[in-house]
Amino acid sequence: MEFFNFLEFKITDLIDIILVAVLLYYIYKLVKGTVAINIFIGIVIVWALWKLTELLEMKMISSMVGGFMNIGLIALIIVFQQEIRKFLLMIGSTNFASKRNFVKHFKFLKQEGLPTNTDVDAVIGACEKMGISKTGAILVMERNNNLDFLRETGDKMDIKVTQPIIESIFYKNSPLHDGAAVIQDNYITATRVILPVSNERNIPLRFGLRHRAAVGITEKTDALCLVVSEETGMVSYIKNGEFVLYKSMEELADMVKKDLG
Numbered sequence: 445m446e447f448f449n450f451l452e453f454k455i456t457d458l459i460d461i462i463l464v465a466v467l468l469y470y471i472y473k474l475v476k477g478t479v480a481i482n483i484f485i486g487i488v489i490v491w492a493l494w495k496l497t498e499l500l501e502m503k504m505i506s507s508m509v510g511g512f513m514n515i516g517l518i519a520l521i522i523v524f525q526q527e528i529r530k531f532l533l534m535i536g537s538t539n540f541a542s543k544r545n546f547v548k549h550f551k552f553l554k555q556e557g558l559p560t561n562t563d564v565d566a567v568i569g570a571c572e573k574m575g576i577s578k579t580g581a582i583l584v585m586e587r588n589n590n591l592d593f594l595r596e597t598g599d600k601m602d603i604k605v606t607q608p609i610i611e612s613i614f615y616k617n618s619p620l621h622d623g624a625a626v627i628q629d630n631y632i633t634a635t636r637v638i639l640p641v642s643n644e645r646n647i648p649l650r651f652g653l654r655h656r657a658a659v660g661i662t663e664k665t666d667a668l669c670l671v672v673s674e675e676t677g678m679v680s681y682i683k684n685g686e687f688v689l690y691k692s693m694e695e696l697a698d699m700v701k702k703d704l705g
Contacts, residue, residue, distance in 0.1 A: 561629045562704055563605045568697045570610035571670050571679045580674030581614035582624040582654045584637070585704060589665035591626055598623055598637035605630050614672075624657065640664060642685065651680075658682040668703055 468488070494513055497506035567583060574581050584591065599620065603609055605627060613635055614621045623636035639657035647656060651673075658669035663685035671680040681688040681696055683703060690696040 562627060563630055564697050564701045564704065566605055566607040567610065567627070567670065568693055568700065570607045571672050572693050573607070573611060574614060574672045575677040575679050578674055578677040579611075579614050579616060579672060580621075580654060581610075581670075581672040582639070582658055583610070583670045584624050584626045584639070584658075584661060585668040585670075585700070586626060586628045586633075587666045587668065587704065589667060591628070591665065591667060594624075594626055594637050594639065594661070595634040598626075598634045600634050601632050603632045605632060624661075644685070655680060655682070659685050662686075668700065670700075 490509060491513065494506065494509040497509060562585065567585075571581065571583070584594070609632065610625070612618060613625055613632070620635040624639050625632050626634040626637055640660040641653060641656045642660035642663055644656075644659060644663075647659060652675070654671050654673070658671045658680070659682055661667055662669055662682050666684075669680075669682040671682065672678075673680070679693075679696070681690060681699065688699065690699060
């Protein structure tokens with residue numbers, strides 16, 4: 445029976461399934477934690493319904509759902525423009541020549557919640573101390589997206605992350621305190637980095653250029669940002685272009701470890 449033809453399984457079908465799974469995973473990672481996640485789940489459900497009705501040869505409802513999927517493509521591009529930009533940047537900025545970076549993009553094969561190489565406690569401790577002294581700072585922590593294009597705008601470094609080092613970089617009389625510092629794994633790889641400033645108008649006026657720059661880079665990449673306000677000493681955590689609330693520095697440290705891991 446033609447109905448059971450789909451049971452014929454070939455090696456190309458296995459490759460097709462793996463590629464689709466990887467694509468869906470990366471899309472999920474991009475929209476996870478944003479309002480777009482519900483839209484993404486809805487699209488997957490509608491697409492699965494469409495294919496099911498095609499398989500069962502329910503032509504009327506299949507044509508209706510198929511028409512919705514085709515017409516809705518333009519609307520989806522508008523809704524997901526930020527996520528599409530991040531996805532394309534992720535592909536374009538991947539350094540496949542580096543074995544470490546290549547393997548890192550397949551870390552979803554590992555269990556969630558594994559400890560990160562970054563000394564998060566040292567980073568949070570430095571931010572807390574700089575907040576007390578009202579020393580302005582902005583730290584960008586690299587995840588999957590390659591941030592070499594940012595490093596080119598500043599001074600390249602290769603310094604192991606420690607609390608005193610971070611505090612000395614952003615010390616007010618330090619020649620390196622202007623701009624952002626980029627952290628990759630457990631190393632500060634650049635200082636005095638220039639970040640793209642967000643044009644988002646919903647950012648409260650009490651936040652300055654540091655916060656707008658943090659929002660800007662987390663809109664365009666999957667990096668994490670910690671900002672210490674020079675005016676209030678408050679430490680802000682920014683991810684996916686949004687401010688993440690926390691109750692204590694211990695909770696903030698746990699959140700950063702989880703997001704990096």
